[in-house]
Amino acid sequence: MEPKKKDIRALTKDELRNFFMDKGDKAFRGNQVYEWLWNKGAHTFADMTNVSKATRKMLGDNFVINHIEVDHMQKSADGTIKNAVRLHDGLVVESVLIPTASRTTACVSSQVGCSLDCKFCATARLKRMRNLNPDEIFDQVVSIDKQSKLYFDRPLSNIVFMGMGEPLMNYNNVLKAIDKITSPEGLGMSPRRITVSTSGVPKMIKKMADDKVKFKLAVSLHSAIDEVRTEIMPFNETFPLNDLREALQYWYAQTKNLITYEYVIWEGINDTKKDVEALIQFCKFAPSKVNLIEYNPIDDDHFKQAGSQAIEMYRSMLEQYHITATVRRSRGKDIDAACGQLANKT
Ligand code: SF4
Numbered sequence: 001m002e003p004k005k006k007d008i009r010a011l012t013k014d015e016l017r018n019f020f021m022d023k024g025d026k027a028f029r030g031n032q033v034y035e036w037l038w039n040k041g042a043h044t045f046a047d048m049t050n051v052s053k054a055t056r057k058m059l060g061d062n063f064v065i066n067h068i069e070v071d072h073m074q075k076s077a078d079g080t081i082k083n084a085v086r087l088h089d090g091l092v093v094e095s096v097l098i099p100t101a102s103r104t105t106a107c108v109s110s111q112v113g114c115s116l117d118c119k120f121c122a123t124a125r126l127k128r129m130r131n132l133n134p135d136e137i138f139d140q141v142v143s144i145d146k147q148s149k150l151y152f153d154r155p156l157s158n159i160v161f162m163g164m165g166e167p168l169m170n171y172n173n174v175l176k177a178i179d180k181i182t183s184p185e186g187l188g189m190s191p192r193r194i195t196v197s198t199s200g201v202p203k204m205i206k207k208m209a210d211d212k213v214k215f216k217l218a219v220s221l222h223s224a225i226d227e228v229r230t231e232i233m234p235f236n237e238t239f240p241l242n243d244l245r246e247a248l249q250y251w252y253a254q255t256k257n258l259i260t261y262e263y264v265i266w267e268g269i270n271d272t273k274k275d276v277e278a279l280i281q282f283c284k285f286a287p288s289k290v291n292l293i294e295y296n297p298i299d300d301d302h303f304k305q306a307g308s309q310a311i312e313m314y315r316s317m318l319e320q321y322h323i324t325a326t327v328r329r330s331r332g333k334d335i336d337a338a339c340g341q342l343a344n345k346t
Contacts, residue, residue, distance in 0.1 A: 007088075008063035009037055009135040013185075019062075029055065038186045041142060043067055068139040073147075080332030081147055087112070087136055091129055093164050095140040097147050098331050103157040106144035108137055110174050111165025116199055118220075118233045120264065122298040123164045131170040137177035141187065159189070160218075162197045168204035178215060191215045197262060202239050202247035209254035217251060218260040218291075219244070223270045224282035232269065245285050252286035259288040263314075264295045266303050271310040276317045289324040290314075296330050 011019065017030030032051060036042040043065060045056040066088035074082045081097040093109040113126035140163075145156040159181065161167040167174045178194060180186035191214035198205065199220045208217070223229040229236040248259055263279070265271050283290065292314055295305040311327060318325040 005062060005064045007066045007133070007135070008033075008059065009065065010133070023058065025055070033059070035185060037065070038138070038180050038183075066133075066135065068136055068143065070143055076332040078331055079152075081144075081151070082332060083140075083143065083147075085109075085140060085143070087132075093132065093136075093140075095144060095163055096332060097144045097151075097156075099148070099152050104144075104148040104152055104154060105158040105160055106141055106148075106156050107160050107162050108140040108144075109163035109165055110137060110161055110167040110170045114165050115169060116166050116233070116235050118199060120222075120232060120266070120295070120298065120303045126164070128165070131173055132165070134173045134176035134180060137174065138180050138186070141177075141181055145187070156189075157193060159194045160197060161195065162218075166199055166201070167196050168198045168201045168208075171204055171207065175211070175213070178213075182214075195260070199233060199235070200239060200244045200247075202243040205244075205247040206250050209251045212255070216260065217257060218262055219248070221261040221263050221279070221282070223275065224278035225270075225275065228270055228275070232266075241282070245282065248286050248288075259286055261288055261290045262293055263290055264293050265306040265310050265314060266295060267306045267310075269303070271306040271313075273313065273317075276314050279314075280318065280321050280323065283318075283321070283323045289326070290318055291326050291328050293328045294330040 008016075013030065013034045016034050017027040020029040020033075021027050029051070033048065036048045036051070040047075042048055045051075045059045045065070048056055048059075051059075068088075069086045070083045071086040071092065072084040076082070079099045083095045083097075085093050085095055087093065091112045093112055095109060096107040098105045098107060109132065111131050112129040114121070114123045115128040117124050141156065141159060148154060148156045161174065174196065178191065181189050181194070182191045194215040195218050196208075196215055197218040197220060205217070220233075221229075222232055224241060226236065226241050229241065251257070252259065261279075261283070279290070292311055295303065297303070297305075315325050315327060
């Protein structure tokens with residue numbers, strides 16, 4: 001049986017340069033090929049027109065170029081686009097393009113399924129199959145950038161890691177993908193336009209701070225009371241709020257970057273004054289702002305979006321304490337593309 005060929009995009013630039021030198025060629029050939037792979041979006045070795053035919057054949061004998069396929073695309077009435085993205089091994093994840101008047105945001109997945117078990121999230125119902133490779137994350141961004149140009153006549157402006165999976169549970173690959181997205185040899189996007197959203201893994205938040213990452217951090221908080229948070233996000237038992245708070249204080253001390261808390265208010269779960277007071281206390285530990293997000297039902301009677309009175313109570317109490325709170329309306333609800341709804345239903 002022919003040995004399985006390696007995906008060439010798993011190689012770093014130095015590894016590619018070394019490969020060519022080992023073959024008796026010049027190292028700069030590695031730079032050329034690297035540029036084709038990460039900047040010019042080559043899908044086949046035949047695309048690499050400034051590389052000799054013999055070299056292209058040699059590359060084809062040794063490697064493959066795995067790439068994603070957008071299997072299915074759905075458009076929402078509000079312009080949001082949801083993609084079912086097929087990976088090279090047949091597994092499927094979802095990515096979303098969210099257009100507003102001033103920006104186009106890509107919401108990308110970092111894992112196939114998720115190992116965490118947030119009770120309000122549709123992805124949690126899918127078993128975690130595997131982590132995405134850096135090129136699979138990168139390709140989601142490239143494909144959404146193309147859609148943004150095609151349908152909205154402008155390039156992608158922002159990226160959020162809020163699709164399927166917990167990005168900090170696939171930390172190395174997420175970082176490698178962001179490196180390609182931000183590098184001038186890749187897409188050249190500013191890291192300040194990228195937000196990594198986590199359910200709150202304290203050890204990894206500290207690691208990000210130590211790694212001096214330049215992107216923004218968002219935390220799906222949803223409650224600042226341990227008993228309530230554990231009920232809706234059971235892993236909170238392992239990573240309680242005290243540990244999370246300590247990690248976030250460390251993050252701010254190291255990076256001086258403001259933290260965004262993502263927060264959904266559910267009827268009968270976290271809609272009392274006591275819940276807001278706990279959130280205000282939590283926000284005091286490090287400079288932060290709060291996004292109050294509209295909930296998207298996932299066929300579960302337990303979770304119901306709280307009424308406008310509760311949202312207004314949160315907003316005005318936070319304001320009294322000078323904590324910026326923004327109410328975020330949901331996008332793409334009609335196609336199950338909104339936050340927490342991604343579940344490969346297409
Ligand atoms: S909210 Fe995020 S971390 Fe929680 S189960 Fe869903 S995908 Fe995983």
